[in-house]
Amino acid sequence: MNGSRLVRWTLRYIALAYLFALLLLPLGVIFDEAFKEGIGEVFSAITAPDAVAALKLTLLTVIIAVPLNTVFGVLTALVMVRSNLPGKRFLNALIDVPFAVSPIVVGLALVLVYGQNGWLGEAFMEAGIKIIFSTPGIVLAVIFVSMPFVAREVIPVLQEIGDDQEKAAETLGANGWTTFWRITLPAIRWGISYGIVLTTARALGEFGAVTVVSGRVSGETETLPLYVQKQFETFNSVGSYSASLLLAVIALVTLLALNLMRRKEN
Amino acid sequence: MAAGTPTVPSSNRPRASVRLPWAGQALNKGLVVMWLGLMVMLPLTAITTKAFENGLDGFWTAVSSPQAVAALKLTVIASLIVVAINAVMGTLLAWVLVRDKFPGKGIINSVIDLPFALPTIVASLTLLTVYGNKSPIGINIAFTQTAVVVALSFVTLPFVVRAVQPLLLTLDRDMESAAESLGAGRWRIFRQIILPNLAPGIATGVALAFARAIGEFGSLVLVSGNVPFKTEVSSVFIRGQIESDNLVGASAVSVVLLAVSLALLAVVTFIQRWAVRHER
Numbered sequence: 001m002n003g004s005r006l007v008r009w010t011l012r013y014i015a016l017a018y019l020f021a022l023l024l025l026p027l028g029v030i031f032d033e034a035f036k037e038g039i040g041e042v043f044s045a046i047t048a049p050d051a052v053a054a055l056k057l058t059l060l061t062v063i064i065a066v067p068l069n070t071v072f073g074v075l076t077a078l079v080m081v082r083s084n085l086p087g088k089r090f091l092n093a094l095i096d097v098p099f100a101v102s103p104i105v106v107g108l109a110l111v112l113v114y115g116q117n118g119w120l121g122e123a124f125m126e127a128g129i130k131i132i133f134s135t136p137g138i139v140l141a142v143i144f145v146s147m148p149f150v151a152r153e154v155i156p157v158l159q160e161i162g163d164d165q166e167k168a169a170e171t172l173g174a175n176g177w178t179t180f181w182r183i184t185l186p187a188i189r190w191g192i193s194y195g196i197v198l199t200t201a202r203a204l205g206e207f208g209a210v211t212v213v214s215g216r217v218s219g220e221t222e223t224l225p226l227y228v229q230k231q232f233e234t235f236n237s238v239g240s241y242s243a244s245l246l247l248a249v250i251a252l253v254t255l256l257a258l259n260l261m262r263r264k265e266n
Numbered sequence: 267m268a269a270g271t272p273t274v275p276s277s278n279r280p281r282a283s284v285r286l287p288w289a290g291q292a293l294n295k296g297l298v299v300m301w302l303g304l305m306v307m308l309p310l311t312a313i314t315t316k317a318f319e320n321g322l323d324g325f326w327t328a329v330s331s332p333q334a335v336a337a338l339k340l341t342v343i344a345s346l347i348v349v350a351i352n353a354v355m356g357t358l359l360a361w362v363l364v365r366d367k368f369p370g371k372g373i374i375n376s377v378i379d380l381p382f383a384l385p386t387i388v389a390s391l392t393l394l395t396v397y398g399n400k401s402p403i404g405i406n407i408a409f410t411q412t413a414v415v416v417a418l419s420f421v422t423l424p425f426v427v428r429a430v431q432p433l434l435l436t437l438d439r440d441m442e443s444a445a446e447s448l449g450a451g452r453w454r455i456f457r458q459i460i461l462p463n464l465a466p467g468i469a470t471g472v473a474l475a476f477a478r479a480i481g482e483f484g485s486l487v488l489v490s491g492n493v494p495f496k497t498e499v500s501s502v503f504i505r506g507q508i509e510s511d512n513l514v515g516a517s518a519v520s521v522v523l524l525a526v527s528l529a530l531l532a533v534v535t536f537i538q539r540w541a542v543r544h545e546r
Contacts, residue, residue: 007452008366015362016374018355022420023380026392029402033395072301079298083291093531094302097310100527102481104501105520108508109309112316112517119312144305198382205385208483208501212508225387225484232391232488244388251383259376 030248034241045242053219054227054243057135061223062203065142069199073150074192078184080151081158082166098147106144107212110137133215138223141209146202150195157191158184190265194258201254205247310524316517328518336495337503338522344411344499345479348418349472356426356471357464363427364434381423386484389420394489409491414499417485422478426471433467466541470534477530481523 034042045051079085080092098106114131115121124131131137165187169179185192207225214221218230224243231239318325328334363375381389393416395401398408407413437460445455483501490497498506500519507516 004452011358012362012366012368015355015359019359019374019377022416022423023377025403026389026396026420027380027384029395030388030392072298075294076298076302079294083295085295091299091302093535094306096531097306097528100477100481100524100531101310102483102501102504102520102523102527104483104504104508105313105481105523106309108504108513108516108520109313111508112312112513113309119308140305144309147305201383205383205388207385207387207487211483212505225385228385228387228391229487240391244391247385247388251380251385251388254383255376255379258379 027248030241030244033237034245036241037238041238042242042245045236045239046246048239050218050222051224051227051239051243054222054224055246057138057222058204058224060135061139061142062200064139065146065203066196066199068143069147070150070192070196073147073195073199074154074188076151077154077158077188080155082163095148095151098144101144103145103206103208104212106209107141110140110144110209110213114140132213134221137213138210138221141213142203142206145206145209146199149198149202150192153195153198154188154191157188161187190261193261197254197257197261201251204250313517313520313524316513317521319514319517324514325518325521328512328515329522331515333494333498334500334503334515334519337498337500338519340411340414340498341480341500341523344414344418345476347415348422348479349476351415351419352422352426352475353468353472356423356475357430357468359427360430360434360464360467364431378424378427381421386421386482387487389485390417390488393417393420393485398489408489409493409497411497413489413491414486414497417489418479418482421482421485422475425475425478426468429471429474430464430467433464437463466537469537473530473534473537477527480526 046055076091076095080088080095085091101109111118111132113119113121114124114137116125116132118132121132129136131140165183166179169183174182205225206223207229210223211226211229214223214226216222216226216230218227222230224247228240228243228247231237231243317328320327329338359378363371363378393413394408396403397405397413397416399406407416441459442455445459450458481501482499483505486492486499486502490499490502492498492502492506494503494506500523504516504519504523507513507519
């Protein structure tokens with residue numbers, strides 16, 4: 001079977017070469033470029049005031065967006081799977097919409113609603129709340145783009161486990177909350193965990209939507225991905241690569257976490 | 267629905283305790299509808315309204331301006347090339363990851379998802395570094411249409427692989443052995459047995475990759491150069507229109523992208539329903 005082995009090897013190395021050129025080489029280059037000037041430079045680049053401010057703002061948006069998307073994601077999944085709602089098909093399609101919308105379009109849509117001349121912008125302005133070119137706008141953008149992950153992970157799990165146990169608990173006198181905490185939540189915890197990890201990764205890295213709604217003021221409305229661009233364009237390549245390195249490490253940790261969870265689940 | 271579910275409608279069954287489960291459910295539904303309505307529907311309605319603010323003529327004028335047309339053309343053509351690459355390479359990768367054995371396969375398998383986890387601007391920076399004017403391997407494609415294709419290939423890499431992999435895992439190998447014992451060649455087995463079984467996965471992956479590619483922005487920012495009529499894709503064009511305060515024009519092109527993406531989403535739903543029906 002020499003011919004078969006030849007085919008297999010050829011296919012294997014074509015696939016690996018493609019992955020190497022497209023994924024692994026670029027990933028390696030981030031590390032290489034960041035550490036070119038030594039680890040001290042990387043450290044001082046990451047601890048520069050604007051970088052720290054960008055990291056803080058990024059974490060703040062994550063801390064607000066991820067819990068909201070998690071709670072509403074689980075709720076959405078429950079409603080989709082466990083109840084008969086008129087127009088459920090429409091809602092089901094709506095869940096995936098954020099994945100299909102260009103980030104730039106998301107940003108523009110938020111400007112049209114919450115911007116200076118937007119539908120709700122004026123009302124918020126009068127109340128003294130600035131949304132576009134400020135933190136709330138960034139948070140809204142991040143919520144939008146990372147919205148579907150939790151629901152998408154939890155829905156198939158809910159469908160698979162069925163509602164026999166929930167019904168049994170109900171018959172035995174457990175109320176809705178008790179049933180949820182003791183029966184449903186333990187069953188969907190891995191789905192929720194995947195969802196949270198994916199939501200966090202997307203929230204940390206969002207660029208397009210945030211770039212439209214943020215005023216891109218360094219130290220104020222600049223998230224870490226925006227910081228990467230600004231530093232690159234102002235020829236501070238160490239700063240740009242160091243921030244990229246930080247984001248790449250977070251991405252790798254995300255992959256690791258997903259893998260560990262997958263292994264534990266089985 | 268699980269097999270053991272009682273057929274009695276839940277509202278007719280006796281309740282164990284005195285409470286208002288109906289009210290709770292209605293509240294949940296209300297919250298979900300409100301959340302999706304406020305966060306998703308409202309912004310998308312605003313953009314559609316804006317696009318047609320100056321009537322159908324205004325929409326058409328904005329969409330048919332030479333620069334907008336050039337950007338749309340590049341976006342669609344580059345996305346088509348990218349999904350063709352994905353269809354072939356994604357299926358090949360899935361094949362190698364399921365049927366082949368080699369050291370480090372587990373790591374390779376988990377690295378596939380990297381484009382979903384890595385921020386797009388980082389992807390752009392790193393692709394520019396590898397394939398720009400300071401390329402360590404001597405390939406400079408920065409600011410060309412090739413760069414657009416490479417960047418889009420990077421961000422869409424996992425879609426086809428992840429859609430095909432589960433199908434390959436559950437593919438019954440007996441069929442292949444049977445075909446082989448009947449004298450079918452490898453290529454024929456692939457074409458007539460394997461490929462038809464993987465087709466729904468490939469189609470789903472391709473549709474999702476296309477939807478992602480036509481809206482992509484972050485990964486193109488640094489590497490494509492954003493030259494109007496040459497390397498400017500629609501999302502970058504929209505960004506430019508926003509910056510020059512032409513919100514109607516920006517919205518009009520956005521609506522075109524939106525319509526294509528939503529149509530693709532419908533296609534994916536259709537393929538999946540079809541695949542489920544034909545499984546039996």
